[in-house]
Amino acid sequence: MKSILAVLTVVFAIIAIWYAASVPMNIRGVLVEAERAGEVVDPPKAADRRQIDELELILDNPFAIDDTWEQERPRLPAPHQVAEELWDTTVEKKITSKRSLVYHAWVTLSATLLGFAIGTGLGILLAVGIVHSRVMDMSVMPWAIVSQTIPIIALAPMIIVVLYSVGVQGIIPKAVISAYLSFFPVVVGMVKGLRSPDAMQLDLLRTYSASKAQGFWKLRLPASMPYLFASLKIGIAASLVGAIVGELPTGAVAGLGARLLAGSYYGQTVQIWSALFAAAILAACLVGLLGLIERVVLKRMGMA
Numbered sequence: 263m264k265s266i267l268a269v270l271t272v273v274f275a276i277i278a279i280w281y282a283a284s285v286p287m288n289i290r291g292v293l294v295e296a297e298r299a300g301e302v303v304d305p306p307k308a309a310d311r312r313q314i315d316e317l318e319l320i321l322d323n324p325f326a327i328d329d330t331w332e333q334e335r336p337r338l339p340a341p342h343q344v345a346e347e348l349w350d351t352t353v354e355k356k357i358t359s360k361r362s363l364v365y366h367a368w369v370t371l372s373a374t375l376l377g378f379a380i381g382t383g384l385g386i387l388l389a390v391g392i393v394h395s396r397v398m399d400m401s402v403m404p405w406a407i408v409s410q411t412i413p414i415i416a417l418a419p420m421i422i423v424v425l426y427s428v429g430v431q432g433i434i435p436k437a438v439i440s441a442y443l444s445f446f447p448v449v450v451g452m453v454k455g456l457r458s459p460d461a462m463q464l465d466l467l468r469t470y471s472a473s474k475a476q477g478f479w480k481l482r483l484p485a486s487m488p489y490l491f492a493s494l495k496i497g498i499a500a501s502l503v504g505a506i507v508g509e510l511p512t513g514a515v516a517g518l519g520a521r522l523l524a525g526s527y528y529g530q531t532v533q534i535w536s537a538l539f540a541a542a543i544l545a546a547c548l549v550g551l552l553g554l555i556e557r558v559v560l561k562r563m564g565m566a
Contacts, residue, residue, distance in 0.1 A: 277341050281331065286316035287338040288330035293319065295333075296326060339532045347536040360516065363540045369517040370505045371544065373433050377440020378501040382494065384441065385448025392449070393456040393482070394474070403453075410446050414439065414504065419511040436508035436517075443504040444497035451493025455486025484563060491556040498548045506541060518544075 320327065331340035339347075348363065355362035388406065391398040418439050425435045459481050467477045509519025518541050525533035 280338075280341050284336065284338045284340045285320060285327055285330045288333055288336045289316050289319050289326060291333060291335075291337065292326045292329045296329070335529050336531055339535050343532050344535045344539060347532045348539060351536060352540075363518075363521070363536065366516055366518050366521050366537070367540055367544050370502070370509070370519065370541075373436035373505040373508065373517075374440055374498070374502045374548075376433060377437035377442075377504055378444050378498050380437060381441035381444030381497060381501060382448050385445040385493075385497070386452055386490075388445070388449050389452030389456060390478075392453050394478075403449075406446060406449055409442070414443060414507055415510075417442070418504075418507050422508070422511055436505050439508040440501040440504035444501040447493045447496040447500065448490070451489045451496075452486055455489030456482045458485045458489065484565070487560060487563065487565065488556075491552065491559075495549045495552050498552060499545045502541065502545050502548065 330336070331342070336343070351361060351363040355364075357364040357368075359365060388398075388402060392403055393399075421438055421442075422435045425431070425438065456478075463481060464477070467481060472480070506517070506519040506522070509517040510523060518537050521537035521540075522534055525531065525537065
């Protein structure tokens with residue numbers, strides 16, 4: 263009960279700060295609209311208002327505060343505007359409609375899951391090789407680290423252009439970008455997990471004349487499970503980001519990235535924020551699902 267109360271307190275505080283921040287962010291646009299509608303604003307000239315800060319404009323025009331939370335295209339939408347947009351585009355729209363966020367979320371999710379599967383498989387294979395091969399440890403691991411220093415926003419168009427040039431289109435380019443972002447946390451976490459057994463445990467296996475394969479399956483792999491799941495939670499969130507970023511340079515018409523692009527093209531800030539929240543909710547659901555799988559697996563292994 264105390265934890266729920268603490269979470270609600272933080273949520274209400276964020277919402278209150280959000281509402282407060284919407285007023286100075288949107289006040290100038292509201293005054294321009296009021297002036298066009300024939301209302302008296304202070305100062306009456308737009309050129310004079312540019313010389314005055316937002317706080318003074320609010321104090322001079324208190325009638326405009328409520329309007330800052332109701333603008334059609336605000337700089338910063340109010341929380342209820344984002345909530346209404348989310349409700350309208352998820353509950354009140356058919357999931358097959360191209361205006362439905364559920365439809366766009368599914369398009370992004372499909373690329374996310376494919377990229378996550380590729381990145382996880384590649385990360386686990388690399389981790390096993392790094393742990394068991396000194397050559398791979400000295401050669402592959404530095405390159406894996408260096409690969410993450412390249413900004414994905416710069417790399418994504420290059421990947422898409424190269425794949426498009428060889429006829430690879432559709433979901434694959436986005437999945438490749440997702441895999442690129444998700445494999446690194448899996449590599450790092452899995453390497454840490456596979457190396458987590460201490461020297462005494464490894465010596466005990468040698469005493470029993472266990473082979474390297476037996477040591478891997480009986481000791482290293484089970485010991486790595488908590489590390490693996492921690493890395494998977496990071497990897498799935500990174501994979502979702504990769505799928506969204508992969509939709510931006512392609513001019514995609516479907517997906518959460520496409521919703522972000524369309525909102526930015528037409529100045530629909532409410533649409534942009536609703537797509538961002540949809541992505542955050544989707545990521546939270548994916549991480550929560552992995553957490554549930556983690557608890558079941560570790561409990562079955564006696565490691566809960």
